[in-house]
Amino acid sequence: xxxxxWTRLVLPVLAALLVTLGIxxxxxxxxxxWLPLVITACVAAVLIALIHAWVVGPxxxxxxxxxxxxxxxxxxxxxxxxxxxxxLMEYMALADRYGNRLSMxxxxxxxxxxxxxxxxxxxxxxxxxxxxxxxxxxxRMPDRIGRYDADQFLAxxxxxxxxxxxxxxxxxxxxxxxxxIEVTDRHEVRLTVSIGVTxxxxxxxxxxxxxxxxxxxxxxxxxxxxxxxTDLAA
Numbered sequence: 001x002x003x004x005x006w007t008r009l010v011l012p013v014l015a016a017l018l019v020t021l022g023i024x025x026x027x028x029x030x031x032x033x034w035l036p037l038v039i040t041a042c043v044a045a046v047l048i049a050l051i052h053a054w055v056v057g058p059x060x061x062x063x064x065x066x067x068x069x070x071x072x073x074x075x076x077x078x079x080x081x082x083x084x085x086x087x088l089m090e091y092m093a094l095a096d097r098y099g100n101r102l103s104m105x106x107x108x109x110x111x112x113x114x115x116x117x118x119x120x121x122x123x124x125x126x127x128x129x130x131x132x133x134x135x136x137x138x139x140r141m142p143d144r145i146g147r148y149d150a151d152q153f154l155a156x157x158x159x160x161x162x163x164x165x166x167x168x169x170x171x172x173x174x175x176x177x178x179x180x181i182e183v184t185d186r187h188e189v190r191l192t193v194s195i196g197v198t199x200x201x202x203x204x205x206x207x208x209x210x211x212x213x214x215x216x217x218x219x220x221x222x223x224x225x226x227x228x229x230t231d232l233a234a
Contacts, residue, residue, distance in 0.1 A: 084146025103165035123183035192226035
């Protein structure tokens with residue numbers, strides 16, 4: 001049982017017992033008709049505390065854990081595909097209603113599968129964690145990042161025009177390219193990323209927005225990878 005569960009259990013029980021003992025000692029010298037009612041209420045409080053500690057508390061904690069796991073990627077500790085898509089839709093709704101600027105980018109790790117084939121799954125996981133750290137340290141406070149696919153991340157850039165989004169994407173590309181990734185105890189490698197950037201257009205849905213960014217990403221890869229491309233330049 002967690003410390004919080006013990007707290008929920010012990011404190012009410014102690015309080016009820018102290019009250020019961022105090023009333024019992026005092027009532028031993030008094031002939032009070034209401035004494036059994038008070039003792040019964042104290043016992044009921046103890047039972048309620050037990051039920052809350054053993055049943056309600058764990059159920060609430062489990063529900064919170066399920067909600068967290070439904071939206072977050074356990075490896076990178078960022079939003080997962082579902083979570084980042086929901087977040088993107090929320091930003092799209094605001095941009096559509098109020099005319100706010102909204103950009104997004106799909107970041108794909110170049111040749112991650114080939115690296116994993118050579119060095120193994122541990123190296124792939126380490127690469128994902130390291131690049132996630134670069135992404136989260138490079139984006140701004142209002143921005144959101146999530147793992148969209150096995151080797152892809154989706155970056156949401158609110159209140160950002162195309163020029164600003166390209167600057168952020170270029171910083172990400174440069175930082176990743178200069179980051180050492182430990183694939184074995186004695187060996188490090190460097191990877192690159194290809195990034196497709198686009199802006200939200202009022203009236204479009206999330207599938208259209210992500211599809212457009214995906215097409216730009218594919219063109220960036222076709223041009224040699226390790227580059228940032230926008231749908232304006234594609």
